[in-house]
Amino acid sequence: MKVLGVLLSLVLSWSVYANEGLLNEKSVIDHHLHVACFGYQSKCYLGSRARENWRFWFYQKIFDFSESEAKRHGDGYIFDKLAARIKKSKYLKKAVVLAMDQVYTKEGVVDKDHTEFYVPNEFVAEHARRLPEFEFAASVHPYRPDALEALVTAREMGAVYVKLLPAIQRFFINDSSLKDYYHKLVELDLPLLIHVDDESSFSQESQQFSEPAHLEFPLSLGVTVIVAHAASNGERDGRPTREIVLELAKRYPQLIADVSALTIFTTRKGHLQQIVNSWSADRLFYGSDFPLTTNLLSSPWYYLFTLGFQKTWEIAQISNLWDRDIALKRALGLPVTVFHQSLVP
Ligand SMILES: [Zn+2]
Known part of the structure; x- marks a missing residue:
């Protein structure tokens, strides 16, 4: 029995290392990363709701970037700290x-x-230009009076895609007045990264704007759509949001998804495996959703019963946040090819 145990652990550790061996060093692109900024040497600002919310303290902690640091060094300092990591x-x-x-x-x-x-x-x-560790994804609200020009400017500034968060930015994805906006995205060859499942990272959300079925409008106009978190969290009229998106994916080959945040224990436990089982790997892209990769929300210990003690312990020893997130997602079954796929140069 003991010999069998040793043999089994040898096979297990071999498969672990064999899997790691397939992942090339310095080859992975994080397609989904946030920064914090306060308005020091930048035009960023935080609304009063964000400042008064308990998350204000929490976010400074998990971004590892405080307002007093921003005051001393300017908001751009967060890019230097992240680049070092x-x-x-x-x-x-x-x-x-x-x-x-x-x-x-x-x-x-x-x-x-x-x-x-x-x-x-x-x-x-500005900071993505300054540091080779970053690419820039723009955000242009479709109701901006200068939205179309702002998309052109974003492209000129090096944007690799455009990110929108309807539940927070408060617009309907299928609003017919957005037709020119979507046409412009196609013309500029800018994919749209968009959030269409339940959102819970802000002090207030309007989930009625977060409607996966509405994606049919930009898709029908030819927009390449990247669904954040593969819409894993939520239901609309009794149907899981991820299924509504998968249905669209069957009809629109330019619909793809990122796997960011899929290990968050509180809201998305078990979702990564569901996404891996239902999506074709060549349409999934790696993303972390930093800073939500913090141990507090995404610790490997939450997956102890799935991974077993040895694997969990190994992953928990990894100090670099991205290496840990990558190892955890690998261990939960995300194919290595997903990590090598990229939407940026
Ligand atoms: Zn995010």
């Missing part, structure tokens, strides 16, 4: 940093009351 990662080559536009009303007026975080395109683009 990315350099130390064995597998991560670079990350796409997501800007976050302000909320606009349908009339094209900035809605500061509903804006919690404003991370301007210029701010992200």
Whole structure:
């Protein structure tokens, strides 16, 4: 029995190392990373709701970037801190940093009351240009009066895609007035990274805007759509959001997804395996959703019963946040090919 145990653990550890051996060093792109900024040497701002919310303290902690540091060094300092961590990662080559536009009303007026975080395109683009560890993803609210010009400018500034968060930015994806906006994305060859499942990272959300079936509109116009978190979390009219997206994926080959945040224990436990089992691997892209990769939300110990003690312990020893996230997702069954796929140069 003991011999069998030793043999089994040898086979297990061999398969672990064999899997790791397939993943090339410095080959992985994180397609989904956020930064924090406060308005020091930048045009970022935080709305009063965000500041008064308990998450304000929590986010400074998990971003490893406080307002007092920003005051001393400027908001751009977070990029230097992150670049140092990315350099130390064995597998991560670079990350796409997501800007976050302000909320606009349908009339094209900035809605500061509903804006919690404003991370301007210029701010992200400037630091992505400065540091080779980053690429820039723009955010252009479709109700901005200058939306189409802003998309062109974003492209000129090096945007690799555009990110929108309807539940927070408060617009309907299938609003017919967005037709020109979607046409412009196609013309500029800019994919759209969009969030269409339940959102819970902000102090207030309007889930009615987060409707996966509405993706049919931009898809029918030819937009390449990257569904954040493969829409793993939530239901609409009794149907899981991920199934609604999968249904669309059958009809629209340019519908792809990222696997960011899929190990968050509180809201997405077990979702990574569901996504791996239902999606074709060549349409999935690696993303972390940093800072939500923090141990507090995504520790491998939450998967102890799935992974067993030895594997869990091995992963828990990895100090680099990305290397740990990659190892955990590998161990939970995400194929190695997904980590080698990239939407950026
Ligand atoms: Zn995110």
